[in-house]
Amino acid sequence: MKVGIKVKFWGVRGSIPTPGAKYIKYGGNTPCVEVRLPNNQLFIFDAGTGIRELGNILCKGEGRLKAHIFLSHFHWDHIQGLPFFKPSYIKGNEIVILGMDLQEARLDRIISNQMESIYFPVKLQSLSAHMKFQILSEGSNIIDGVKVDTVYINHPGQAMGYVITFGKIKICYFTDNELVPSWATGSFKLKYKSDTRENILKIISGADLLIHDAQYTDEEYKTNVGWGHSSLSEVLGLAKEGRVNRLALFHHDPDHFDEQIDIFAANCKENLNGSNHVMECFATHEGMELHF
Numbered sequence: 001m002k003v004g005i006k007v008k009f010w011g012v013r014g015s016i017p018t019p020g021a022k023y024i025k026y027g028g029n030t031p032c033v034e035v036r037l038p039n040n041q042l043f044i045f046d047a048g049t050g051i052r053e054l055g056n057i058l059c060k061g062e063g064r065l066k067a068h069i070f071l072s073h074f075h076w077d078h079i080q081g082l083p084f085f086k087p088s089y090i091k092g093n094e095i096v097i098l099g100m101d102l103q104e105a106r107l108d109r110i111i112s113n114q115m116e117s118i119y120f121p122v123k124l125q126s127l128s129a130h131m132k133f134q135i136l137s138e139g140s141n142i143i144d145g146v147k148v149d150t151v152y153i154n155h156p157g158q159a160m161g162y163v164i165t166f167g168k169i170k171i172c173y174f175t176d177n178e179l180v181p182s183w184a185t186g187s188f189k190l191k192y193k194s195d196t197r198e199n200i201l202k203i204i205s206g207a208d209l210l211i212h213d214a215q216y217t218d219e220e221y222k223t224n225v226g227w228g229h230s231s232l233s234e235v236l237g238l239a240k241e242g243r244v245n246r247l248a249l250f251h252h253d254p255d256h257f258d259e260q261i262d263i264f265a266a267n268c269k270e271n272l273n274g275s276n277h278v279m280e281c282f283a284t285h286e287g288m289e290l291h292f
């Protein structure tokens with residue numbers, strides 16, 4: 001029986017928006033995922049360009065809006081849509097931005113910096129909504145009555161993975177994460193923070209949904225080691241070992257056209273044939289909705 005959780009993808013592209021005819025099926029907006037919980041809590045994961053259209057639709061609703069925006073990290077593709085999120089411009093709305101602090105700057109500073117006049121005409125302080133910031137570090141939190149666990153993941157400059165648990169449903173958001181390949185040895189392996197995979201495996205175990213960065217084919221990965229993204233086989237390996245129910249491939253490479261992502265999804269299914277763990281695997285596209 002479904003408990004009434006909706007997950008909707010508003011942006012699934014990694015690194016940079018990719019408009020154009022070659023990207024119609026999966027979409028060109030950068031990461032943004034809406035999670036709507038049964039008590040109507042609104043959780044948004046990342047504020048890539050996909051958040052703009054989500055914001056436009058939210059503005060059509062009536063009454064005061066409350067949204068929690070969880071940021072995986074602060075690379076452009078994950079925050080660039082934030083200044084275009086219209087609910088932030090409406091008095092009475094409450095927008096809570098959650099994420100980690102960095103050594104270089106606090107969370108609120110990082111976000112207000114991208115709205116300095118050099119980059120954008122409206123300052124963060126001028127937004128009409130009540131803008132709040134909540135710093136998260138690794139651990140377990142209750143946010144708006146919902147359990148949200150966080151874990152640091154393997155990405156240049158640090159990133160954070162999120163796990164929401166609502167009743168028996170567990171939804172995991174892990175983008176911009178480089179899984180250590182099983183063949184990595186010696187000095188090659190030293191490029192990685194050693195134990196993130198083990199921590200991730202523990203926290204995603206038995207998940208109903210794992211949304212994970214799968215930017216590269218195995219071949220492409222070999223020439224992109226250390227860039228902070230995973231290959232398809234590593235993601236599949238993690239999901240199988242974690243006995244995940246549904247694996248959603250995310251953060252598609254900007255150079256992967258629709259046909260190439262179709263091949264990714266097909267390879268994923270083929271790999272699962274004959275596996276003793278039944279798992280659904282698919283490539284995410286803009287507008288895709290999942291219900292739990």
Ligand SMILES: [Zn+2]
Pocket residue numbers: 014015075077078176251
């Ligand atoms: Zn990214």
Ligand SMILES: [Zn+2]
Pocket residue numbers: 073075155176228
């Ligand atoms: Zn990144």
